[in-house]
Amino acid sequence: MEDILRPIYQERASHKNTIGVIIVEKKGEAVSSITDTFDAVLLVIIKDSEQSVQIKHYEFNENKAALHIVDENQLNEWVLLGSNRKVIEWLMNGRVLFDRNEYIHNLRNELEMFPRDYRKLKMGVEFAKLIRRYLEGKKFYDSKQYLDAFNYVVHALHHLARLAVVENGFHPEVLVWGQVKQIEPEIYKLYEKLIEGEETLEKNLELLFLASDFLISSKIELGSEHLLEVLSSKDEPWTYEDIMNHSQLTHYSIDLSIMIEFLIERGYIHVHKVETKGQHIYHRCYSVESN
Missing domain, CATH: 1.20.120.330 (Nucleotidyltransferases  domain 2)
Incomplete structure (x- = not known):
């Protein structure tokens, strides 16, 4: 599935304000609440965006995927307030596809340490x-x-x-x-x-x-x-x-x-x-x- 989605996330990763990309794939055949019933979710984290959240849906080979483009400030607010709890699951357990200056690596360490x-x-x-x-x-x-x-x-x-x-x-x-x-x-x-x-x-x-x-x-x-x-x-x-x-x-x-x-x-x-x-x-x- 990553191969099919590669053109989408590589295009996003080429933007200078993109600081991280994570993919979360559905496990097993059951409907997954973690991926909002999609077969895969791409989380793209960006800096200094006029839109705090953008979401796009895709379909291919009888599969469906969602692309979530999230501003860093919005992401931090979700993590702090727990108003989008799936995000922590995505951040901690998703597979990292792009990580500018180890942003996701450092964020995961901070989440694990929980100061x-x-x-x-x-x-x-x-x-x-x-x-x-x-x-x-x-x-x-x-x-x-x-x-x-x-x-x-x-x-x-x-x-x-x-x-x-x-x-x-x-x-x-x-x-x-x-x-x-x-x-x-x-x-x-x-x-x-x-x-x-x-x-x-x-x-x-x-x-x-x-x-x-x-x-x-x-x-x-x-x-x-x-x-x-x-x-x-x-x-x-x-x-x-x-x-x-x-x-x-x-x-x-x-x-x-x-x-x-x-x-x-x-x-x-x-x-x-x-x-x-x-x-x-x-x-x-x-x-x-x-x-």
Whole structure:
């Protein structure tokens, strides 16, 4: 298959802004989620592109292939946020066809080493997503919207599972529950109970919220370590705008605000009221609560 696709990837490799090309081929006869049902995927990584992603589909000899042309910045965002988890599988296990200045070689080494600072940021992002899904699920549960609550709790458990995998020094893969079953079976059992529980949905959710609250509480310091370290980097309180625009916190995106409020309720962040020109109206600023 590589021989047939060679003209396509060689043409891309000849461009000066192309820094790597990887091929991922379907294994066996079964439909593969890793390759999005295609027989082969070509991943072309480029620098400084106006389009962050371009995708082209090809067909030949009753086979089909997909070409993904991805800007380096987009690739890094996917790896960090886990928003395109197949990419890590492609990067780690795909066959390298072109590697300018050992870009892919060095990227693979970094992914395998999974540096502590990178893990802290990734755990922070997962924890923020976990908090949002959990609290929204709890809101639906309290209003007796059990199917909506179920949907949010499944997502919350998924982020809890990914957090546990990162905590143990691994990248969350597409089949994350297979990893969690080995690493933290307690979280896996919660998921299993939610899906297969013989009680009513209301009762299953009630038990799950109790257990989840304990597990989330046990992960607070781990999941908030990165955010609290950034907020501790200066003595004066932060405005929310300063926090939101900090280069290390932009990846928290829309989940940042709810995570800060959660940490205020748990006593990790302190609120400072700063006077404005309006009577009885204050700016809200934030600092890390000293122990």
